[in-house]
Amino acid sequence: SHKVKEVPRYTQESNLSSQFSFLAEVPACGYKVYYIKTDKSPREFRMDELDFDLDNYRIENQFYKIIVSKSGKIKLIDKETDEVYEDLCFIEDVGDWGDEYDYSGPKDNQMDIKYTSEDADILSLTQRINGPTQKTLELSLRLKLPSALTEDRYKRENVLVDNYFKIYLSIYDNIKRVDFRIEVQNNSRDHRLRVLFPSKLVASKIFVDGHFYVIPREISLPNGDNWVQKPLPTNHQKDFLALHEDNTSFSITNKGLPEYEAIMNEDGTITIAITLLRCVEWLSRDGFETRGGHAGPQLKTPGAQCIGNHIFELALLTVSNKNGWMDSLIHKKAKEFNNPLLPVFPTMAATPLRFMDKVLVNPTGIMSIYVGNNESNLKRYLPEELSFLELENDKVMLSILKKADNDGDLIIRVYNLSENVETTSLKLFNKLIIKNAQLVNFLEESPKNKIKANIDAIEENKLFLTLKPHVIATLKLEIECKVEK
Template identity: 25%
Template sequence: MAKAPARKSTASAKENFSNKNSAAPLIGYVTPHVHWDRAWYLPFQQYRYRLIEFVDELLALLEDPDSNYPSFEFDGQTVVLEDYLEIKPENRQRIEKLVKDGKLGVGPWYVLPDEFIVGGEALVRNLQFGYRISEEFGGRCNIGYVPDPFGHVGQLPAILQGVGLDTFLFTRGAGQWVGEAGCVFDWIAADGKTSVLAVKQTPDYPCLMAWGFEIRQLDRKSSPDVNVESAMGRLQRLLDGLENTYNWTAPVVQLGNGSDHTAPQPTLPMLIEKANEHFKGKINLQHARFSDFFDAIKEWKSQRIADGNPLVEFQGELHQGWDRALLSGVYSARLYLKRMNDATMNVLYDRVEPLAALAWNMGGRPRPDALQLAWREVLRNHPHDDICGCSVDATHQDMEIRYRHAREISTMLVEDLREDIQPLFDLHHENPDAVPFLLHNPRPTNWSGTLNLNLVVPKTGGWLERDFAFAVLADGDGLLNATAEITAPSWGLHIHPDRVANVQLPRVKGSIEVSGLEPGWHVAHLLPGLEFPLPPGDAVRCSEGDDSASRWMENSLIRVVFRDDGRWDIIDLSTGRTFVGLGQLEDDEEAGDSYDHSPGGYPVAVGAGKDVGLDERPEPVDRRNTHTVEDSDIIVNLDWSVTNQWSATMHIQIEWSLPTYFEDETQKRSAQQEWVSIEHWVTMRSASPVLEIETIIDNSVEDHRTRIIVPTGVNSKTVTAGGAFEMVERPWFFPHVKEWNQPEVPTKHMHNLVLAEDEEGGLAAFAPGSNEYEAREGEDGGLDLCLTLVRSVGWLSRDGFAWRRNRAGPCFPAPGAQCNGQNMMRWGLMPFEGKWSNSQLTANGDAVHEIAASFASRPTIIAGLPKPQLDASFDPLPNSGKLGTRHQSWILEGAKPKPILVSCKPCENGEGYAMRFFNPTATNWHGSLEDSNGLSTFCSDMLERVTEECKKGDITIPAGGIATYVMR
């Protein structure tokens, strides 16, 4: 578990970092670079137009023997090389030569992502892409360069080390302790031992951008007309900041000559020479690579260790706004994109990659190129200004196209792979009408829930005579309950290798409730007719009729009582603990921009917010709640949508009259109001401790934030949230330090879940794809968890407001960020006994974090019939395959709770398949991981480079650790 406080060495901070008595001048490593946002305040194609000119000039400068310009760093990302070479492929060899000669630094990333939104596995895939492309050009820059993202996940040290990087260079996310530590420290991952050497850029990555152009900042940087006097003044201010703000005591410092889309300066060598004359004896500048700087810092660190004076150590996230704005509102900007990203990646994680891994293991093709094609589309949406939702509308419209492309490629991959997979199983059934299909649970825990069903069936027999269909598992291991209709024959396209069959066939459409589906592959069958199997546990019971005084449902684990105002209570039947008033809706004004939420009432004149402090934590001017609003402003209706022994679903329809917009001039919400429709579908399942909810808001108003409030009644100083390969414990209250560039905001990021607990137990909220929560003191003195449903805002950036006093980007309208129309959030609630961190299991035998991972995943349904012929007939099923009706490709054995599986995929080199796990608990996990087809298990790094064989499949994943294994 991440721990926020810095772990200091035994010497005092002053002793550790005082270097003022040294006679040697400071060495300044000046690194020319560019930070190339692929899309931001301009969409991609407009930025690429500029990129072509930029790279042309850069290549000419680096190749000119008279330029005295030895090297340049290309922003730590490799996607820009692809973007450029799509237009000018003839220049590839020129770039390769510059990379091999050490004049052009590329990588280690594919794109510079937001780390918190995309999650840990996407960061690994990003670095895999970056490594592969960098190697194609001659080798990557082996520095963990991450300049602009809005903070950094606590497991980044483990991820960087997992791909062979032992350094970290950053700008944003520092707390005040970083300055006290002299901006150089050892950053330690959640396992307590994996670390990287971290350096905070002082003050930031563009510290010497446009050097000599301080007076005429918009002049072309290729101009020889630089102002040497202003350049020396700029460097003096940086030196003053090193001493007065950043407590810099290392004998070397890194200075970046470049910024967002800025061209290289041919005058840089001359300015370095002039500075060395001007500051002789104080600082000596050298044109350098990032690696040159870290070589010197590592040597200094080694000498400190030899002197018994090691660096400060820190374990945890870097997510504070001491000297640079953190911009935490991006976690709720354009939430529809975050949810789209999560859904698209899960198609790859849960559906496509395990299918490809099985096909390879059984002798099929590994298909790495097609998988990389899908991932390339996803990763191109992960640059921080894209996935954060803080760009112009056109940028985000392009993102939707890329996600669609990724899903289209995934669909074709599944169509291709199913032909490899179908012959491996026994798809036969004694009933000639039976239509086979495959179910795959990708998780190492049993799965329960509802899956959509849409499969073609033959135009024969019972499929033409019956109106409904049911489903059965061939091995009887688990239960299915289908609610499905048989449609009349309709036209469809069925893709064959070199043409399509356009034929009319009936379909079975509806849903399947699944209970206790074990890990791995299962053969199932559809049959015409009706059959109602008994539920897996005690039947779900619910109240009858529409008596508003008593609407309830219960299984053997939880009871839910609905209120007339649209809220509900949950009673944990094993402990009697009650959680009351859940699902409350709250709405307040939005006076901020895509980077930051803000209350109104704090007007800031254009340009006046620079360096203005935030004296107090702002509060909303106009906050409204569904349970306290006037009756004339709200209409609530409740009715049962589903009631059977397997499950019950309550449909809650809320019509809420809300202000139409926010008035900047008055800093108040408009008197004009419109009705906003919000619907909940609240579902309870037999034998499940999780209450599942789907909420849809039809957002017809602007400039507001709607949240779902979950009162927990828990008294605690902390909450725990899911993160990138970890569970992160955080305080829910943060002191307001007005001297910071951006004091702590109450909203925080999460991945899949957030929970509040005390010694007896607690309440977990699951919300995959929704990245923002706030924990605060509720009306009863316990903690409320606030989940953001939608945040509507009309600006990319603004000059200033309550939570940020100066712009974070160009002041530009972004009407698409209002998120008008339907916004859907899938979420769940689960009471639990004991503390999750003690690995206590719930009533169904899984730990809280295991259930959260299962809730976020979706099993796959794959058609079992061969594709139809031109006459709408089907070829006979293949002979019974060697895998029978049930198969698990890999077997993970060991004590509960088990580590979380995040991916199972074919190896990048086509030799084996790779699996990645993490252990978020405080206890080492020992067990075995074996392939059911006789392959050996090997430990590997995150680039899938094998290190050693795991004898008999025995593995150990340390507390807080991440582990990658290759089966081959």
């Protein structure tokens, strides 16, 4: 095996040593230049404390009020609906008798003990960030968990070891979303660690992001008669999941956490469980509750116990007065959460040459945070704000924007999330002209079978496209730059 060190794609060429944040409005598939001007003393920001505020136990913006109790319980109030959500990001830990393929609880002759946030010791609750655009609370906990299963796998060990948690709660000015960053120091084996989000919504279905499609899944399980393996309540997700009742949506977005469970409570409301860790010893084993035989090679995998430090990121969104997940634009908000803006400090250079792994905003002169008011006199070959590609229809999502494998054409792949026929325009940077466009398959070749999409028209830098329900369309564009006279 080889250790790989990640090297940043761009180098930071600046002597700024302070951390700062601001809200940026950046065009689709594009960029926007912001000039950072330093001063000897910071400017004073005046804000309405009722709209955007923080203290040791409360955090608030225009949309949410979040209260963390001294016992570590997290309560959220949606200020637009006055709905109260309690026990958010509630920790749940149980033993895991399974393998890397499947979780399993105990058999009838085995015994488990569940541990939750109720068993945790609160180490601290402090302000982490108190800025004009972001407020963050940090909740630190210690949870004593069994060290492992016993050797005979009858129960979890009586010996308890310390496991440490840090939960960062963040809200932002003018953004209706609550971010959860969870840092875990895992020192236990043979267990499953999850966080729970009670939704208070009554629903029979959950809508789950998948591959090119949002899957409506029944929450109640089939009976599974005559199934080789009984149905399990856990399931797969991609970027988000959403519940909906009347005109209210409750959604959780995630970064790389593929397993969830929709738990139906006695009152019919649904609690969402997101798996953080499954810590097991074997790639495959047999003889546990949820599966009878092997699912793969019987190989010992001690690294799958996931001992050490881990970071998880989630976000909670509640939306009212919208008809379902699509009208709530949860699919777009989840993409925004998973693809945050990338800040780049362009290299300061006085040369027309192109350097490897550098971003030169000007072919000559210096584009720098220190330019001051003279920047308007500099010659630029790119504007300060630019969108390379924009789609007008929120139900049509971008999957790929890349250079073709075999020539210099542009490949754009989009897909229709809707169950209806959708039309959209694709607009390129206005210095580009679309000379030719064709529909191709995933191999970037002319398709043998007809693709249920149609290129309706091309107007210089715009292409008009119609897609039938749930269709994936790959476009191959021959483009050229306009010649300025």
